[in-house]
Amino acid sequence: MTYHPERLVRELDEIAQELRLDALGMIYRRKAGHPGGSLSASEIITALIFHQLRIDPKRPDWEERDRFILSKGHACSLLYAALARRGFFPREELQTWGHIGGRLQGHPDRLKTPGVDMTTGMEGHGIAVGAGLCLAARIKNLSYDVYVLVGDGECQCGVLWEGAMIASKYRLSELTVIVDHNHVQLDGPVHEILPLDSLVDKWKAFNFATIEIDGNNMREVLDALDMAKEIRNKPTAIIAHTTKGRGVSFMENKAAWHGRPPNDEEFAQAVSELRRRFPKQ
Numbered sequence: 001m002t003y004h005p006e007r008l009v010r011e012l013d014e015i016a017q018e019l020r021l022d023a024l025g026m027i028y029r030r031k032a033g034h035p036g037g038s039l040s041a042s043e044i045i046t047a048l049i050f051h052q053l054r055i056d057p058k059r060p061d062w063e064e065r066d067r068f069i070l071s072k073g074h075a076c077s078l079l080y081a082a083l084a085r086r087g088f089f090p091r092e093e094l095q096t097w098g099h100i101g102g103r104l105q106g107h108p109d110r111l112k113t114p115g116v117d118m119t120t121g122m123e124g125h126g127i128a129v130g131a132g133l134c135l136a137a138r139i140k141n142l143s144y145d146v147y148v149l150v151g152d153g154e155c156q157c158g159v160l161w162e163g164a165m166i167a168s169k170y171r172l173s174e175l176t177v178i179v180d181h182n183h184v185q186l187d188g189p190v191h192e193i194l195p196l197d198s199l200v201d202k203w204k205a206f207n208f209a210t211i212e213i214d215g216n217n218m219r220e221v222l223d224a225l226d227m228a229k230e231i232r233n234k235p236t237a238i239i240a241h242t243t244k245g246r247g248v249s250f251m252e253n254k255a256a257w258h259g260r261p262p263n264d265e266e267f268a269q270a271v272s273e274l275r276r277r278f279p280k281q
Contacts, residue, residue, distance in 0.1 A: 002226050012043075013043075019045070019078055019085070020274055021274055022084075023081050024077075024267070024271070026080070028267040034259045036184065036254070036258045037182065038077050039245050039251065040180055041149065044242075045079060046082065049083065050085075053065075053147070057086055057088045057114075058087075060115050063140075067144060068146075069117055069118040069120065069149070070116075071148050071160075072126075072149060075180075076108045083114070089115075123157050125160075126163075128159065130148040130177075131170070133146045134167070147176050147178065149180060151179070151185070152185070153186065155179060155199065161206065165206065168207040173233055176228040181215065184253055184255050186255065199239050210237050211238045213238060224238045245257050
């Protein structure tokens with residue numbers, strides 16, 4: 001496992017902070033979006049887009065690039081903010097999110113947005129497509145890894161586990177599934193809506209190598225991604241415990257903020273809290 005110097009961790013933490021602010025600003029301006037699950041996943045997406053993935057913003061369709069699927073597509077404001085900051089399109093274009101005819105749609109669209117590898121929005125399908133991409137790489141003799149970020153509420157979907165069975169059957173070690181386990185979904189706590197019991201045990205039962213981490217701890221995220229690269233002959237599931245609405249006190253762990261934009265006063269408070277809680281180093 002690679003040692004990650006403190007400077008790298010600090011730089012990625014700063015990017016994660018800025019992505020939270022960017023995503024929240026997009027949701028506020030559009031008066032629509034999903035702040036809770038976007039704020040929870042910032043360290044994960046930052047680690048992937050700015051460190052782990054072998055990608056080239058100048059060649060978004062490069063055949064041997066690593067693939068990333070945001071299966072929980074409702075968190076696309078965070079993904080767009082990351083792709084823009086990484087150079088896939090101008091950051092000014094974030095202002096056009098959701099505009100008719102624009103490249104940044106309400107959910108990711110791979111036919112419109114550079115850097116998006118799968119059109120998502122319908123929950124549960126990312127793993128099956130990710131498995132298909134891994135099999136395509138084998139057939140074409142290409143070398144790339146596939147990462148799929150799913151929500152814990154999404155793990156209630158039966159089709160997700162069908163994709164997991166395919167990945168297990170073909171021992172797709174190139175596939176890493178990351179579960180944003182923030183414990184809250186649209187209507188309330190996940191354990192009240194449809195209990196998942198132990199997600200670690202579930203993924204083990206589907207013959208995935210499993211890693212359990214604090215998904216809001218950048219070093220733990222980086223270490224887990226390194227560990228997944230070293231695993232052979234089976235896919236990996238990283239169970240990343242996170243906080244819904246991370247960084248904004250009145251949003252944290254609140255189902256009401258799954259898909260509600262902040263008003264003027266709430267936005268100002270959220271920005272103030274994020275800057276105070278995640279100060280630049």
